Amino acid sequence: MDMSAFQQFMSTTVSELAVKVLAAIAFWIVGRWLIGRVIAVMQAAMNRNNVDPTLTKYLGSIIAVTLNIALVLGILGYFGIQTTSFAAMLAGAGVAIGAAWSGMLGNFAAGAFMLVLRPFKVGDFVQIGGITGTVHELGLFGTTLITPDNVMTLVGNGKVFGDTVSNYSALPYRRVDRTAQLAGGVDVAEAIAKLKAAVAAIPNVKASPAPDVALLELNLVGPVIAVRPYAHTDHYWQVYFDTNEAIVRVAQEAGWPAPTPTQIMKTVAA
Numbered sequence: 001m002d003m004s005a006f007q008q009f010m011s012t013t014v015s016e017l018a019v020k021v022l023a024a025i026a027f028w029i030v031g032r033w034l035i036g037r038v039i040a041v042m043q044a045a046m047n048r049n050n051v052d053p054t055l056t057k058y059l060g061s062i063i064a065v066t067l068n069i070a071l072v073l074g075i076l077g078y079f080g081i082q083t084t085s086f087a088a089m090l091a092g093a094g095v096a097i098g099a100a101w102s103g104m105l106g107n108f109a110a111g112a113f114m115l116v117l118r119p120f121k122v123g124d125f126v127q128i129g130g131i132t133g134t135v136h137e138l139g140l141f142g143t144t145l146i147t148p149d150n151v152m153t154l155v156g157n158g159k160v161f162g163d164t165v166s167n168y169s170a171l172p173y174r175r176v177d178r179t180a181q182l183a184g185g186v187d188v189a190e191a192i193a194k195l196k197a198a199v200a201a202i203p204n205v206k207a208s209p210a211p212d213v214a215l216l217e218l219n220l221v222g223p224v225i226a227v228r229p230y231a232h233t234d235h236y237w238q239v240y241f242d243t244n245e246a247i248v249r250v251a252q253e254a255g256w257p258a259p260t261p262t263q264i265m266k267t268v269a270a
Helices: 003-048 053-078 083-100 102-117 157-162 188-200 233-254
Strands: 125-128 131-138 142-146 152-156 165-167 178-181 212-218 223-228
Touching: 003 053, 102 157, 125 142, 131 152, 142 157, 152 157, 178 233, 188 212, 188 223, 188 233
Parallel strands: none
Antiparallel strands: 125 131, 125 165, 131 142, 142 152, 178 223, 212 223
């Protein structure tokens, strides 16, 4: 065996392989940088045109995945690997993975439907999948919520799309439902007038529609007054707690007796 020829062959082959590896690394670094720039430019353009942030993030994720797959196939083609056969193998693997991860693909499909139907957007206060919170991100497979107690919660898009969605931010205001239990001897008309004035003075309570204060029901303790002011979603809990405080304050200032159950004693003749 001619050692010089072998050494020349090895040096040539190793040199070519090293050049290709370095070129592939350069292609990967530059390609990733270009993909990041493309996504950033696209999202900036969509933001300038006031496109829904949910749609912007979702499309950015899809385009990023697509461009990364194209980059990998391009690098493999540079090494002389038949990308058509690789794509067929990838498709076969995709079918197998899809069968195993049908739930994940269901979440992906549900996310696509939500992108079209748009029942909510980033920043909305919603109840989805039994979880209540502010929409932080709509991802490919799940929706991220920030709950009122500041916990980040991920809900699968399949569960979101297959369950009831309550969007508390879709309308300009919400109704706060509270009740005031009165004693039997309290004048109902006077109580309604006092409570209505007190609730109307609470900050961030809407003047139109005006707060609903009316007799809700009667029980063994006495009359129950419905106290229902309206407020923007951002001020819901502030109005909720202030309404409770207003009910207690009005009762104390008016000197109403504490409501206590009425006991009816029946005597049985001997």
